[in-house]
Amino acid sequence: MEFFEVVKKRRSIRLFLERRIPEEYTKKILEAAFYSPSSMNRRPWHFIVVEDRELIKRLSQTRGGLGFLENAPLAIAVCGDEEISESWVFDASIAAEHIQLAATALGLGACWGHVLDRAHNREKSAEEYVRELLGIPENIRILCIIGIGYPAEEKSEHKKWEVMKERIHFNRF
Numbered sequence: 394m395e396f397f398e399v400v401k402k403r404r405s406i407r408l409f410l411e412r413r414i415p416e417e418y419t420k421k422i423l424e425a426a427f428y429s430p431s432s433m434n435r436r437p438w439h440f441i442v443v444e445d446r447e448l449i450k451r452l453s454q455t456r457g458g459l460g461f462l463e464n465a466p467l468a469i470a471v472c473g474d475e476e477i478s479e480s481w482v483f484d485a486s487i488a489a490e491h492i493q494l495a496a497t498a499l500g501l502g503a504c505w506g507h508v509l510d511r512a513h514n515r516e517k518s519a520e521e522y523v524r525e526l527l528g529i530p531e532n533i534r535i536l537c538i539i540g541i542g543y544p545a546e547e548k549s550e551h552k553k554w555e556v557m558k559e560r561i562h563f564n565r566f
């Protein structure tokens with residue numbers, strides 16, 4: 394798929410078919426993530442690839458906004474090592490978008506489920522919950538979990554007028 398087609402086709406897909414993702418697709422998606430730019434080329438990313446149904450179900454209980462993960466055949470936790478880079482959030486965010494665009498290019502659907510700075514419940518942060526569930530060490534911070542699968546919903550591309558012309562400034566604000 395041509396780049397601008399991918400960019401326009403990408404929508405947050407939260408409903409997935411019960412169909413496994415071929416291993417080569419998962420590899421391609423991860424490869425795309427590792428081509429992301431990163432601050433000072435520190436490359437602080439870690440990706441936890443989860444296909445285990447029970448684990449994905451428990452990830453879907455991280456917080457309300459991750460409920461859509463329940464029927465996803467693949468979930469990728471996008472993380473960054475804060476000891477490697479203080480810019481890990483920016484670096485991980487770019488990688489998360491590469492993952493979503495790569496999934497779209499492969500005919501899959503994906504959605505970002507946010508973890509960082511969100512609560513699981515009154516006692517526990519969403520990050521702590523995911524950390525315990527996936528055995529992630531303390532220095533590895535968790536930004537989000539991207540749910541991926543064959544789409545079971547269709548969404549049309551954002552309309553042209555969603556390009557917010559009033560937010561584009563030439564030369565001066």
Ligand SMILES: Cc1cc2nc3c(=O)[nH]c(=O)nc-3n(C[C@H](O)[C@H](O)[C@H](O)COP(=O)(O)O)c2cc1C
Nearest residue numbers: 403404405406407458459461504505506507508551
């Ligand atoms: C930083 C960030 C956090 C997001 N968190 C969630 C989330 O927790 N749960 C969810 O269902 N969607 C989440 N989304 C997806 C947005 O809701 C979605 O991108 C937005 O509504 C625009 O729709 P589109 O992606 O189809 O263009 C998040 C997106 C971003 C960029």
